[in-house]
Amino acid sequence: MEKTSGTRTDLARYDNSWYDPGPFWKRTLWYLAGRLLVNTYLPVPNGLKIGVLRIFGARIGAGVTLKPKVNIKYPWFLSVENNTWIGENVWIDNLIQVSIGRNVCLSQGAMLLTGNHDYTRPGFDLMLGKIQLHDGVWIGAQAVVCPGVTCHNHAVLTVKSVATRSLEAYGIYQGNPAVLIKTRNIKELP
Amino acid sequence: MEKTSGTRTDLARYDNSWYDPGPFWKRTLWYLAGRLLVNTYLPVPNGLKIGVLRIFGARIGAGVTLKPKVNIKYPWFLSVENNTWIGENVWIDNLIQVSIGRNVCLSQGAMLLTGNHDYTRPGFDLMLGKIQLHDGVWIGAQAVVCPGVTCHNHAVLTVKSVATRSLEAYGIYQGNPAVLIKTRNIKELP
Amino acid sequence: MEKTSGTRTDLARYDNSWYDPGPFWKRTLWYLAGRLLVNTYLPVPNGLKIGVLRIFGARIGAGVTLKPKVNIKYPWFLSVENNTWIGENVWIDNLIQVSIGRNVCLSQGAMLLTGNHDYTRPGFDLMLGKIQLHDGVWIGAQAVVCPGVTCHNHAVLTVKSVATRSLEAYGIYQGNPAVLIKTRNIKELP
Numbered sequence: 413m414e415k416t417s418g419t420r421t422d423l424a425r426y427d428n429s430w431y432d433p434g435p436f437w438k439r440t441l442w443y444l445a446g447r448l449l450v451n452t453y454l455p456v457p458n459g460l461k462i463g464v465l466r467i468f469g470a471r472i473g474a475g476v477t478l479k480p481k482v483n484i485k486y487p488w489f490l491s492v493e494n495n496t497w498i499g500e501n502v503w504i505d506n507l508i509q510v511s512i513g514r515n516v517c518l519s520q521g522a523m524l525l526t527g528n529h530d531y532t533r534p535g536f537d538l539m540l541g542k543i544q545l546h547d548g549v550w551i552g553a554q555a556v557v558c559p560g561v562t563c564h565n566h567a568v569l570t571v572k573s574v575a576t577r578s579l580e581a582y583g584i585y586q587g588n589p590a591v592l593i594k595t596r597n598i599k600e601l602p
Numbered sequence: 603m604e605k606t607s608g609t610r611t612d613l614a615r616y617d618n619s620w621y622d623p624g625p626f627w628k629r630t631l632w633y634l635a636g637r638l639l640v641n642t643y644l645p646v647p648n649g650l651k652i653g654v655l656r657i658f659g660a661r662i663g664a665g666v667t668l669k670p671k672v673n674i675k676y677p678w679f680l681s682v683e684n685n686t687w688i689g690e691n692v693w694i695d696n697l698i699q700v701s702i703g704r705n706v707c708l709s710q711g712a713m714l715l716t717g718n719h720d721y722t723r724p725g726f727d728l729m730l731g732k733i734q735l736h737d738g739v740w741i742g743a744q745a746v747v748c749p750g751v752t753c754h755n756h757a758v759l760t761v762k763s764v765a766t767r768s769l770e771a772y773g774i775y776q777g778n779p780a781v782l783i784k785t786r787n788i789k790e791l792p
Numbered sequence: 793m794e795k796t797s798g799t800r801t802d803l804a805r806y807d808n809s810w811y812d813p814g815p816f817w818k819r820t821l822w823y824l825a826g827r828l829l830v831n832t833y834l835p836v837p838n839g840l841k842i843g844v845l846r847i848f849g850a851r852i853g854a855g856v857t858l859k860p861k862v863n864i865k866y867p868w869f870l871s872v873e874n875n876t877w878i879g880e881n882v883w884i885d886n887l888i889q890v891s892i893g894r895n896v897c898l899s900q901g902a903m904l905l906t907g908n909h910d911y912t913r914p915g916f917d918l919m920l921g922k923i924q925l926h927d928g929v930w931i932g933a934q935a936v937v938c939p940g941v942t943c944h945n946h947a948v949l950t951v952k953s954v955a956t957r958s959l960e961a962y963g964i965y966q967g968n969p970a971v972l973i974k975t976r977n978i979k980e981l982p
Contacts, residue, residue, distance in 0.1 A: 419978040421895045421928035421946060423875040424855060440835075447833050453637050455630075475614060495613040505900065515611045517719065517726065520695065525933055529897065531948055531964075531976055536897065536930075548611035550726075553715055554746060556934060556952050566611060568721055572746055572764045572778055574952045584721075587778055588952055588967055596721055598609040643827050645820075665804060685803040705801045707909065707916065710885065738801035740916075743905055744936060756801060758911055762936055762954045762968050774911075777968055786911055788799040 425535040433486055433507060442468050442487060451483045465490070473514070492516075493547075508540040513547040513565070521554035528559045546581070548598075555590075568596055615725040623676055623697060632658050632677060641673045655680070663704070682706075683737070698730040703737040703755070711744035718749045736771070738788075745780075758786055805915040813866055813887060822848050822867060831863045845870070853894070872896075873927075888920040893927040893945070901934035908939045926961070928978075935970075948976055 433439060449456050449464050461478045469488030476492050479500040484490060489506040492498070493513050499520040504510055507527045512518075524545075530537040541560025548566035551557060555569045558576050563569065567579035574588040582596045623629065639646050639654050651668045659678030666682050669690040674680060679696040682688070683703050689710040694700055697717045702708075714735075720727040731750025738756035741747060745759045748766045753759065757769035764778040772786045813819060829836050829844050841858045849868030856872050859880040864870060869886040872878070873893050879900040884890055887907045892898075904925075910917040921940025928946035931937060935949045938956045943949065947959035954968040962976045 419980060421930075421978065423877065423895045423897070443835065451833065453641065455633065497613065503901075515613045515726075517613070521693075521713070523901070523934065525951065529930070531930055532978055534978060534980060536895075550611075550719070550721055554713065558951060571715065571748060571766070572762070572952070576951070598611065598722055598724060600609060600724065643831065645823065687803065705803045705916075707803070711883075711903070740801075740909070740911055744903065761905065761938060761956070762952070788801065788912055788914060790799060790914065 419534055421531075421536055422534050423536055426537075427535060428538045431507075431538060431540070434488060438468075438488075439486070446484060446487070450478065451481060453480045455480075479520070499553075506543075508542050510543045510545075512545045513549065515548045516545050517550045518545075519551060519553040519555070519571075522551045523554075523556045524551075525556060526559050549579075566596055566598065609724055611721075611726055612724050613726055616727075617725060618728045621697075621728060621730075624678060628658075628678075629676070636674060636677070640668065641671060643670045645670075669710070689743075696733075698732050700733045700735075702735045703739065705738045706735050707740045708735075709741060709743040709745070709761075712741045713744075713746045714741075715746060716749050739769075756786055756788065799914055801911075801916055802914050803916055806917075807915060808918040811887075811918060811920070814868060818848075818868075819866070826864060826867070830858065831861060833860045835860075859900070879933075886923075888922050890923045890925075892925045893929065895928050896925050897930045898925075899931060899933040899935070899951075902931045903934075903936045904931075905936060906939050929959075946976055946978065 445464055450461050458478055462472050465472055465487045471491040473492060473494035475495040478498045481501045482498050483503040485506045489509045491511045495514055496512055496516040498518050501521045502518045503523040505525050510524055524543050526540055526543055528539040530539055543557055544562040546565040549563045550568045552569055552571040554572045556574045561575050562578040564579060564581035566582045568584040569575050569590055570586040573586050573590040576589040579585050583592045584594045584596050586593045635654055640651050648668055652662050655662055655677045661681035663682060663684035665685040668688045671691045672688050673693040675696045679699050681701045685704055686702055686706040688708050691711045692708045693713040695715050700714055714733050716730055716733055718729040720729055733747055734752040736755040739753045740758045742759055742761040744762045746764045751765050751768050753769040754771035756772045758774040759765050759780055760776040763776050763780040766779040769775050773782045774784045774786050776783045825844055830841050838858055842852050845852055845867045851871040853872060853874035855875040858878045861881045862878050863883040865886045869889050871891045875894055876892055876896040878898050881901045882898045883903040885905050890904055904923050906920055906923055908919040910919055923937055924942040926945040929943045930948045932949055932951040934952040936954045941955050942958040944959060944961035946962045948964040949955050949970055950966040953966050953970040956969040959965050963972045964974045964976050966973045
């Protein structure tokens with residue numbers, strides 16, 4: 413449209429040929445199976461969802477719960493440890509490994525983003541960043557964890573907040589970008 | 603994963619047995635009927651949607667409009683007064699009562715959240731908070747109202763903002779968390 | 793509900809009869825075709841999606857990519873130039889013209905909003921604002937562009953941020969509302 417100063421983006425130069433998420437047949441099969449059984453509002457039994465994810469290479473512990481309409485990009489890049497909850501409409505956009513610990517809660521509509529672009533290059537190069545959610549982390553409803561972020565144990569990201577940097581253990585973060593607002597103290601009832 | 607200081611979350615200890623949202627058969631029937639007729643892009647007549655919601659116990663006034671793909675958890679916990687609009691992709695996650703007044707607008711993608719967790723307890727106890735939206739309130743596109751919040755009459759929550767506390771009448775709130783940015787003055791044309 | 797000071801909203805007085813988005817048959821046909829072929833997770837070939845959009849009046853350039861589940865209100869109010877990407881779950885709510893330039897990236901879950909309401913009038917009058925995204929703009933995942941906003945060339949709106957005002961060329965904006973945080977410099981590799 414109008415004239416631009418400086419160099420321009422040219423998406424025709426985009427080249428992600430170095431990125432190999434697995435064979436086409438496998439991605440296609442998962443796309444169909446996932447859409448039919450996991451990324452759906454059909455009342456599919458939890459055990460069947462987990463079975464299908466494992467068949468496609470996900471490492472999933474005991475006592476893991478998946479709510480309806482969970483969107484997972486590639487199960488073979490996902491590990492989830494025991495007693496973790498994955499809420500309704502959660503979107504795990506794992507172009508690369510996402511590792512989720514024990515007793516983690518991903519609330520409804522939460523998103524884990526592993527893909528980014530180098531906006532300083534004309535070719536808008538793909539950049540990937542693994543995500544780790546350590547034990548006891550809580551990602552609030554509609555919150556987003558950005559590529560390369562590690563949420564250390566028992567960190568909390570509040571509703572609709574955006575974690576652009578790693579979160580400290582037991583820290584409670586809010587906003588876009590999320591900032592530390594207080595510390596989480598977990599106590600047994602007396 | 604790494605060692606944790608302090609007490610840990612243990613979701614195996616989660617106990618919401620005290621919470622009774624109604625009989626299983628009723629929730630299952632609603633889940634199917636709601637998915638088929640309300641939480642859908644099928645062009646279902648507005649009157650049919652409202653009829654189904656009323657059959658499942660929702661109290662819905664005259665002149666209420668529901669756009670496509672409205673996700674309502676339990677109709678028997680919902681009341682909506684006259685001339686209120688519920689936009690496309692609105693998510694009313696009402697584990698407990700949500701009361702919406704007259705002339706309220708819920709814009710596309712807005713979310714009403716009634717469920718929370720006590721992150722200070724190892725068992726991550728479920729905490730519920732009713733939501734009230736009084737007459738003339740406007741919840742903007744993709745905005746979120748958190749558990750226990752009352753939006754007093756004619757309050758406005760702007761696009762994608764998050765109401766973590768109650769909103770004053772005629773206040774306009776923006777951000778995450780939403781803060782008061784100005785006052786709403788409604789005038790007749792001269 | 794409680795008494796209100798000042799004038800009230802009365803949605804029964806809402807009148808958008810002046811707004812004509814096209815004949816009913818055309819909107820209905822698009823609603824069905826769009827839902828079936830574009831706003832879907834079915835693996836529809838990109839060329840077929842673009843063909844259908846063009847049949848309904850969209851002006852779409854060469855090398856444009858549409859990912860699954862793209863929600864477009866009215867194709868006849870959409871123009872997209874060469875080599876632009878429209879990501880998964882993008883929502884183009886174009887009640888009026890949306891013009892997207894070359895080499896633009898709309899990341900997953902991004903939303904373009906063209907409809908607003910005059911909250912200072914009892915009738916809550918519909919207000920429309922065209923959106924322009926100039927060449928090289930990047931709208932991040934789950935970010936929102938508000939009605940009437942122009943994003944000048946190579947501007948960046950970060951993840952889940954909300955552009956309430958126009959963005960300067962080569963500016964990087966973050967937050968809700970989005971503010972300028974730095975300048976984008978695009979360089980060839982030495």
